[in-house]
Amino acid sequence: MSAVHSVAVAGAGVAGLATAILLAEGGVDVHVFEAKPALDSLGSGITLQGNALRAFDRLGVWPQVRAQSYAFDVLGLRAPGPEARVLVEMPDDRTGGPGYPATVGMYRPDLAAILLDRAEALGATITFGVQVAALTQDDDGVDVVLSDGRTVRHDLLVGADGLHSTVRGLLGIETTPEPTGMGIWRAFVRRPEQVTHTELYYGGPVYIAGYCPTGPDTMYAYLVEKGQDRFGVTPAEAVKAMHDLSLAYHGPWEEIRAELDEASRINYTRFTQHLVPAPWNRGRVVIVGDAAHSCPPTMAQGAAQAVEDALVLVELLLSAERLDQEVWDAFHARRLPRATAVVEASVQLGRWLLDDVHDADVPGLMHRVAAMVSEPA
Ligand SMILES: Cc1cc2nc3c(=O)[nH]c(=O)nc-3n(C[C@H](O)[C@H](O)[C@H](O)COP(=O)(O)OP(=O)(O)OC[C@H]3O[C@@H](n4cnc5c(N)ncnc54)[C@H](O)[C@@H]3O)c2cc1C
Structure with missing residues (x-):
């Protein structure tokens, strides 16, 4: 059973590749179109919390992520000044459950390569150097116009095309990231x-x-x-x-x-920060990941929330017989409250710093969000 048999995905970031992996694993024909000519071979690091690691396990890439990352369970605070005094070393919440470390750090291009390998091994096709440029849709499918001049037709288009999402604009959604x-x-x-x-x-x-x-x-x-x-x-x-x-x-x-x-x-x-209000879809086109929400990385939840969007979306698509309003209502009911809480808390942590608030309950806010994301999406 599946509500979709062929899907186009715009963007081969964490959200797009996670979507492709899960759909391909479920037997759906998946085509990812990525604007960049290739995955970045140089980049920076990324901090991934336990709930992201649990999600990567579901994608079948946790052994590779574990092998190519650095795991730890403690967050340290130090003071500026010559002694760099250690103020506190706090055990970090294991939001993925006891089977995963609280946190790992890893090199972003390594994570991207692991996800790409998994998506391709499951049969998803990834085309680099091609952008989703325009779309039209009817009751039965979406015609996706690509920057190489082709038009492809699929049951669904997933806009996982990041902060400056073209798909979001094509849907007429006006919410955009703000500094x-x-x-x-x-x-x-x-x-x-x-x-x-x-x-x-x-x-x-x-x-x-x-x-x-x-x-x-x-x-x-x-x-x-x-x-x-x-x-x-x-x-x-x-x-x-x-x-x-x-x-x-x-x-x-x-x-x-x-x-x-x-x-x-x-x-x-x-x-940046933004949160697209529900719905994240218009007909047979939906946005996920940074296209739908962004926040400062004060809680290091951006990638986790992007993968969770993919997990919930694909679970609902694969368990439904048709792509109807019931699927979208269930998607928004499961994703909006959680993404909203993460964005609001991440923005709040930054705002307390900008406003120089000294008595803010930072640990309380962080533990509340950690408790929420400890529950599977
Ligand atoms: C400075 C900074 C630090 C961060 N640190 C962390 C961290 O430590 N931990 C964490 O979890 N999160 C962190 N984040 C957030 C995290 O990077 C993002 O939430 C996550 O990468 C979102 O993934 P995505 O797949 O939605 O988008 P992206 O990774 O941006 O992927 C979108 C892809 O779509 C492609 N694309 C764009 N337009 C088109 C088009 N029209 N057609 C086809 N392809 C297109 C792009 O080239 C890109 O490859 C950080 C963010 C910032 C800004």
Whole structure:
């Protein structure tokens, strides 16, 4: 039984590949169209919480993710200043359940390659260098116009095409990402031996200085500052900016700073927030992942929520006989409250920093969200 037999997916990010894996596993003919000419071979790190790991297990990629990541169960807080005093080391919630670590760090291109291999092994076709450019639909299917001039017809189009989603625009949805007021510098560097879990430094010249190990020899380090126009900076200027902003932080930052150079893949990104109100579909076209919602990575839930969208959508599609309103109502009932809670809490954590609120109940908010996402989506 399945409500769909052939599906087009726009975007080969986490949401698109997760959707493709689950549909292909369920016997559906899946075609993913990705705008980029190939997956990124260079990039930064990503922090994945237990509920993301449980979802990756469902996709059949947890052994590969485990083997290519760095697992830990503790979150550390340190103070700025020469001693880099450890303020607290807190056990992190195991939101995936006891069978998974609380958190892993990993190199983003490794995660992308694992998901792509799995999707292709299950028979999904992934075409790179082709964008979804236009669409028309009727009661029985969607005609998807591609940037290479072809038009393909499928039972459903899943718009997993990220923050600046073309599909969202084609559906006439006006909600779009807005800056939250913060921006982040990230560098991919060698892991100092003493770094065995994420550590965050609050206070000093930036809102957060932190790092997360991604492998035995690697990690990513980041500095969250007031969002500004950093887009024209040269690689040399990026090294200098990260170097200078990090001068207030010590401990492992000494080694990180000494190593920063133009090979550190330094990247600057502004944080955004948005949440498309229900419905996320119009007829036989639906948006998932960052196309539907985004938030600052203060809880590292973006990828988890993207995969959970895919899990719930495909579960409903495969267990229904036809693509009707019942499917969409069930999808929105399961996804909207959870995505809303994650976006609101992630934005709130950032806002407390922007507003310099010192007595906010950060642990309380984080534990409430952790308790919610501990339940399967
Ligand atoms: C600075 C920063 C740090 C983050 N850190 C974390 C973290 O540590 N942990 C975490 O869980 N989340 C993190 N996130 C969030 C996370 O990266 C996203 O939520 C997640 O990648 C969303 O996946 P996606 O598949 O929806 O979108 P994307 O990964 O953006 O994939 C969308 C894909 O669609 C393609 N595309 C675009 N337009 C078209 C088109 N018209 N046709 C075809 N293809 C198209 C794009 O090329 C892209 O490959 C972070 C986000 C930011 C900004």
